[in-house]
Amino acid sequence: MLETRTLEQVDGATLRWLSDEIDLFLESLEPQARRLRLLADLGQLPSVSNRLMVELAIYTAAAYRALLNAGLSRASARSAVADIGWDVYALLFRLNSLPFHLVTQDPGKRLRGTR
Template sequence: MTERRISTVRPSPGWRAVRRLLRREVRRTCRRHLGNRALRLENGDTLRWLPEEIDSFLATLEQTVADMRDVAEVQTLPNAGSRLMVELAIYTIAADAALRRHEVRVECAHSVVADVGWDLYRRLLRLSSLPSRIVSRDPGRRLRWTIRALLIFPFRPVGAPGYETRVFRDGDDLNTHFTHCPPQTFARKAFARYEDPELLEAFRQSWCRYDWPGADFIASDGKRGHYQRPHTLSAGDRVCDMCWKAQAYGQMSRPNGTSRFDERNV
């Protein structure tokens, strides 16, 4: 009875407008990436999709997104930031499922989803970090100011089922220890509902790997290593203990965006 009541909650006009804008940006980004890369299929072929094939994928994506919204129960989340991030996570998981339904190989589907997601995430970071990058040349200040702004929106820690985190300084470094992440919770619910571990893996290979290059992008000092995370919720740990480093710790990152010390956690 409760499930039925939750699933019939109607989004507000403002939220429907946000969904339409997000849908437009996701579709545009998917078209750009899918139109410019070769896809590996389950039968061993490698090919580039024609516009009609991209349209067919986007139709499948729309159907999958609608189905997964019932799993996400977005309207039950406590604030707009949590709802926005879960909405993006819905598209992430749904895109991976839709690609595989069109016979794209698992590892290729994960790669496409990660690239599309990074494109969108990088644009969010560019906008969020612009004031700090204009005002200060100090990478530590850029990181601290930008992360604190993001902790107002969209990652405001209001407690589960929204974001829950402890924020503290360690010298010039800023630590954000998240113990609840609504998008990651949704990914686990989708995995359980559809009994498809690749949905959780698609989330891990995209969302859980963006903060390494994201921190370096915000710092904008031409160096790598402005982010560390010994533990992560996606690995089954109780916390994502993120540290945003004012000074790069001097390690070369691997091609997948992780350092050798962080590899097991992503």
């Protein structure tokens, strides 16, 4: 997704990231996530679902911080994180709904089953 979009820097210049810039972003993402994960104290959460949702929130915040540290404007960083998040959540939804696609062709039953 980052390869196909125009990103705005803090100074107003626009650019497209190449694979090297994306690699640097991904490298800076994990240290940000580690710091946030310490604050989240995942072990204290009551279920795997809770931990998964907090982990996704950690990566969302870490991605935003990493994009800001890479020199993107706040608006561009927010937009990129929203698009990345949409792709991740859509993938998770498809994985979660797969068993219901195998069992029924009724879209209503599929949707109710994934709640």
